[in-house]
Amino acid sequence: MLRSVRILYLGNPGALNLHTSCAKCKESTKNEFTVKLATGPTLHDFVSDTTSNYEGKLKLEKGEKNRLRLPPWLKTEIPMGANYSKLKSQLRQLNLSTVCEEARCPNIGECWGGGEHGTATATIMLMGDTCTRGCRFCSVKTARTPQPPNPDEPVNTAVAIADWGLDYVVLTSVDRDDLPDGGANHIAATVVEIKKRRKDMLVECLVPDFRGNQECVAKIVESKLDVFAHNIETVERLTPFVRDRRAHYSR
Numbered sequence: 001m002l003r004s005v006r007i008l009y010l011g012n013p014g015a016l017n018l019h020t021s022c023a024k025c026k027e028s029t030k031n032e033f034t035v036k037l038a039t040g041p042t043l044h045d046f047v048s049d050t051t052s053n054y055e056g057k058l059k060l061e062k063g064e065k066n067r068l069r070l071p072p073w074l075k076t077e078i079p080m081g082a083n084y085s086k087l088k089s090q091l092r093q094l095n096l097s098t099v100c101e102e103a104r105c106p107n108i109g110e111c112w113g114g115g116e117h118g119t120a121t122a123t124i125m126l127m128g129d130t131c132t133r134g135c136r137f138c139s140v141k142t143a144r145t146p147q148p149p150n151p152d153e154p155v156n157t158a159v160a161i162a163d164w165g166l167d168y169v170v171l172t173s174v175d176r177d178d179l180p181d182g183g184a185n186h187i188a189a190t191v192v193e194i195k196k197r198r199k200d201m202l203v204e205c206l207v208p209d210f211r212g213n214q215e216c217v218a219k220i221v222e223s224k225l226d227v228f229a230h231n232i233e234t235v236e237r238l239t240p241f242v243r244d245r246r247a248h249y250s251r
Helices: 013-018 024-041 045-046 084-094 110-111 153-164 183-197 215-219 237-242
Strands: 168-172 202-206 227-229
Touching: 084 153, 153 183, 168 183, 168 227, 183 202, 183 215, 215 227
Parallel strands: 168 202, 202 227
Antiparallel strands: none
16 A cells, blocks of 8 residues: 555554553463464455355446446445544544545545454554655655655654554655655654654564665664565566656666
8 A cells, every 4th residue: 555654553442451561461462363363264255255246247238228236345334433433533633644544545444443353454644645756556645845744743653653552563655755865764763753662562664765765775774673665566567657757666
């Protein structure tokens, strides 16, 4: 999913008090998660799902004027629910943008609401809601000179994450070619603020290409993150057709 620093929130906002630094409790939680994975859905559950047997028409015959019905797996419910409202309220209070909203993700209600398994997921965007690049697969707004990054975002983001009680967080970022450092200092500052509040939290940064500037890469690494990552989005042959012309596959 996209640009801008985002945070993958893999936790139930209604059960944040489950997080603890107690080694025994952590081991118990880890074991429960292992059991969930072992007893969870398999490939068979997906390929045998009733929605795959949809018998609706895929196209109208010549002369037919009826409207085609969407298959069940293409329909989404209107976002609502206690978890959805709580998460949205927290994000608005801290003035944080999300990829979920800016990219117009149709699954926002299920992700923020927790779905049938009660696991809420939010993807936060730092450095604003506007990217300087215009990749063809992305619905995030674009502009040559977006608004300057909010200097309070690193602290606000760290406060939110610490409050949610996560063990692993993923940060990604919009491309900010208008900034001399491509936003590297802003991303690094966010990691530092998170580590100040939660030294034990694992932080992954899914960063832009910084136009090949290795000093920007070094700045991110020096922030003491745990995982450095970058999306190439597609294969080299399709890169010029899918991504912004400034996104070079070899870089």
